[in-house]
Amino acid sequence: MAIKRFGVSLEEKVLSQLDELVKKHQFPNRSQAIRYLIKEHQIEDQWKENEEVAGTITLLFDHHKRDLSNQSTKIQHDYHHQVLSVQHIHLTHDTCLETVAVKGKASDLTDLADKLIGMKGIKHGRLVMTSLE
Numbered sequence: 001m002a003i004k005r006f007g008v009s010l011e012e013k014v015l016s017q018l019d020e021l022v023k024k025h026q027f028p029n030r031s032q033a034i035r036y037l038i039k040e041h042q043i044e045d046q047w048k049e050n051e052e053v054a055g056t057i058t059l060l061f062d063h064h065k066r067d068l069s070n071q072s073t074k075i076q077h078d079y080h081h082q083v084l085s086v087q088h089i090h091l092t093h094d095t096c097l098e099t100v101a102v103k104g105k106a107s108d109l110t111d112l113a114d115k116l117i118g119m120k121g122i123k124h125g126r127l128v129m130t131s132l133e
């Protein structure tokens with residue numbers, strides 16, 4: 001893709017905030033930081049506007065508790081059009097880490113994530129949103 005250059009005018013304070021972002025995320029330069037911010041914003045808009053998007057749902061749970069593996073599978077089957085793949089890792093003797101790759105309407109993915117993360121006994125869960133492009 002062709003790269004175009006453009007001039008940006010920023011207040012000194014905003015520029016130093018940009019540089020802090022570059023440092024914090026270890027971006028190679030300011031351009032990469034701006035790219036990151038634009039993409040983040042675009043993804044957020046796509047989710048708000050309920051477009052076709054992609055993402056991953058990460059779940060951490062104790063498989064001894066409340067039959068969580070079966071519950072998780074049952075919920076995922078209700079969303080079989082959205083679930084692309086599931087990776088189940090036996091993290092420790094008791095703890096399982098599940099990552100579910102998903103694609104579909106933002107609202108369906110959010111519903112699915114809420115149901116999975118909301119299961120009783122889930123230690124931690126998070127939906128990471130990304131776009132199809």
Ligand code: NI
Binds near residue numbers: 063
């Ligand atoms: Ni396991």
